[in-house]
Amino acid sequence: MQIATTENVIPTIGSKEIVAWLPTLLNLDKNHTIAIPSVAYPTYKVGALIAGCEVVTADGVSELEAARVSAENRKQPLALVWINTPSNPTGKVLSEIELREIVQWAQKYNVIVVSDECYVELGWTTTPISILHKNVIGKSATNILAVHSLSKRSNFAGYRAGILVGDGELVSQILEIRKHAGMLTALPVQAAAVAAFNDDDHVRKQHATYKNRRDLLKPALEKAGFKIEHSDAGLYLWATRAEDCWQTVAWFAEQGALVAPGAFYGNAGNEHVRIALTASDERISALVSRLT
Ligand SMILES: Cc1ncc(COP(=O)(O)O)c(C=O)c1O
Structure with missing residues (x-):
């Protein structure tokens, strides 16, 4: 996989760290709602709870829309949606069409969507696609982020190496806080990560x-x-x-x-x-x- 070494990529300390801290880094709190998949890797909920957010489960655009309306009525707007494709634990893969629907919905209602794609290279009956693929986002990554990890594709779990990538404005806002909070990946690990991401x-x-x-x-x-x-x-x-x-x-x-x-x-x-x-x-x- 080729990754851009541009300003819209942040090295993370594995991907669990960013999953757990992203709501806090985005300044979300008890006045916000976060949606996670109904069957999900537990850290999405952990991150929402650390930030004090309300957590709801929703799969697909119609459930997300219902969650958004109900959050609006509670005056705790839906601010962040986690999707996970391919999913841990189910191995379900969201299609290009499903991803596109989610992106269009999120951009219309100004909701941030983060796609955890740490298993994206491990397709068996289908080839999973990233939310940042041009067929999905077209020309605009506004409100869209993706999380990748070297733990699975490169068997690198002990190195703690991942990335957050996507919407440039969100990425620089998150980077600004991370660097002052010491959420930094050691330089040798960054060098190893670049080598591993550049080798298929x-x-x-x-x-x-x-x-x-x-x-x-x-x-x-x-x-x-x-x-x-x-x-x-x-x-x-x-x-x-x-x-x-x-x-x-x-x-x-x-x-x-x-x-x-x-x-x-x-x-x-x-x-x-x-x-x-x-x-x-x-x-x-x-x-x-x-x-x-
Ligand atoms: C869906 C998902 N996201 C993130 C992680 C975290 O992995 P790591 O922190 O090793 O990158 C895991 C680990 O099992 C996972 O299944």
Whole structure:
């Protein structure tokens, strides 16, 4: 992936840090509402709570519009929307059309949209697209930001390297506060990040590794009676056997596998579990043998 080394990119200390602090950096508080996906990575809510904002869940433009109107009526305007494509935990990918609808809606109503795209290179049945792609935003990134991370695409989690990119005005406003708050990425890590973002070969290898694991594990889970939903991209299989997620977690534990209960990500995940493709090839193969 080519990234612009221009003034509209801020290096971040991994992407979790910016997810947790962005509402605060944008001066949002109890007078504002933040929308997050109904099944979501928990840090979106954590960041909203740190800033003291009201949190609502909404997926897609019609739910976002309903959330905006209701926030307006409560006099806590909807100021920020998080989307996550591909999603952790579901692996759902927003299409170009869905992204465009969200951008047009956000620009019309002056709402900031931040797209967390840390799994964007890990597409299996589809090729995920960034909200900042020209087919989505056209010529204007107004109100639109994207978050990227090297933790997944480059297996760089320990380096803590990510970026925030997009609307130049918002980026400079956020940068101004970050530099005075010491939210700085160490120079050697920045140099490593530039090298990693400029190289796609290692990303192809990572992609192949995860794809092989997914190709083994998905059919084995289906044979064992699980329905795999979404999971079109990203590092997880989102699986259900139409039972309480804790029952499924216990069943996997008996097979020697640790999976995440869907309830961690919102009530809509109560009957799902998230199965990560991050265990070693050998461990994934061992689980596949036990399942089949
Ligand atoms: C959707 C999502 N965003 C952000 C992060 C944070 O990753 P990092 O801080 O390592 O970049 C994760 C980590 O699992 C994630 O799943």
